[in-house]
Amino acid sequence: MFFRIVLVWLFVSNFSFAYEELALLPRFPPIPADNPQSAEKIHLGKQLFFDQRISEPQTFSCATCHNVMSSGENNLRFSQKPDGTFSRHAVPTVWNSAYLNSFFWGGGASSLEEQSEGPLEEMGLGDTARVVKRVAAIPYYATTFKTIFVDEPVPLNLKNLTKALAAYERTLITPDSAFDRNKLNAEEKSGLSLFKSVGCINCHGGAMFTSDTLQAFPVYPGSNYETKYKLNLEPDHKWKVPTLRNIELTAPYFHNGSVGSLDEAVRVMAKTQLNKDLVEGDVKKLSAFLKTLTGKQPIQLLPRLPKLAD
């Protein structure tokens, strides 16, 4: 009888908490069948990722906003775009994006390849063809696309540009966090327990600490935080649940970058998403745990960029 109860409990708990398990970061991210990795493609993608000259104003690269010297984004609330206007939302981190299946705060892309079309359109001031043209005008790129996408009639096109970029981005992995190495101290372990018992894990589960789905924010309207941080300005206030990996580095927080400190972000989340007022001790423990999700960012060797002309 006791065992039957335990079995039922296990079944029910696994079922109802289907998204609630945490997992270590897998050593390698999934690689799509139609975009296999190769050293040449990764290197090409890296050059393109860093090359400002392929944007229409010739001053923006992927690396301009996705800073791989620190957080994989730019630590800004809003970001100036190539056309001079500002983004409405904070830039998500590129670190470990290889493990995600949903991109942009509105979840409007389902692969890194698809995601990169957004920034490339911005870099082309509304037209990706402008970027393709700039890439094609650099002799080395024209040749290299032919070498890598050798079987295709038009090797240098938007699709292959996004494939090369995605291939490089799939190398931007931050392994060996304290969490992944199972090196949590007592306070951090308490934080992990709270993370589960308070309910953070409901949305921030899995290896990436995200359900990778859209979620209403705030779930519980009417809090002071909602007014203070302008959380409810946009009519359909549903946002892609962001990863918590490297969260220590990616302030300011939320879609609108309205909160600067991790402690405050924890308070806001508990209140608006779970209707809970945390005591300060628990806030500290949760933040301490979240800081164990900071991985080792691989040092990047800057690529040599090709000459504009032969």
Added chain:
Amino acid sequence: MFFRIVLVWLFVSNFSFAYEELALLPRFPPIPADNPQSAEKIHLGKQLFFDQRISEPQTFSCATCHNVMSSGENNLRFSQKPDGTFSRHAVPTVWNSAYLNSFFWGGGASSLEEQSEGPLEEMGLGDTARVVKRVAAIPYYATTFKTIFVDEPVPLNLKNLTKALAAYERTLITPDSAFDRNKLNAEEKSGLSLFKSVGCINCHGGAMFTSDTLQAFPVYPGSNYETKYKLNLEPDHKWKVPTLRNIELTAPYFHNGSVGSLDEAVRVMAKTQLNKDLVEGDVKKLSAFLKTLTGKQPIQLLPRLPKLAD
């Protein structure tokens, strides 16, 4: 009698061509006595050089315009500045700037330290104090300045910021050009002879291929080039003679970036500065020689940037 004539000729030629000798790039640049190099200072300078967050809009670093993945500048005519306005002149290359004693197109600075105050002022939207404040707000920088400038009452100030940046920039050397390795082919050797006989060497001498002084441009007014490339727009049209090292990479050319091809730049120079119309064969030879001045750009390992807050 013959030997006396030769001796007189040697004396006269050495005298009249005092600035006209070329030299190999010295293995190490001069280091000012008040800013000795150290590994720690160079690394700090490198972090600051790449850190966008120290500019007032948090989006501009030295590396934004001085691209060390390619030409040491940005291959643009005019460059958008942190305040949104555009520069009036093209960005000079940071490569080998350690060997220069005159900076900016107007020659307004005489050391790398002094030079860096200009961009830092732009990054602070007119006030370098804003940049110092942003640097000081990042805990790691505050600590590191204390460690490196240990004997000073105020370790983190503008002066030491420029010292750290200059220390890093003095490592941005491109050695081993074909010219420095004495590996010129026949066409390039002809180009070198022309470089001397046509008179390019009058201003572009020394190890850096520049007199490092201001020079009228155009010297001979009234050419078609003057109108075509708007060479005479500014009242006092005297500009710092730029280095020709890595000239192959630093298009577009001249203070106003008005000429895109090296061949055309050679034609314009010969006509406006020396009143000579070159035959096309000589243009090609001169360009071929100038391309032997492309050195080996050292691959840069991107630094890890410190966290915004502890």
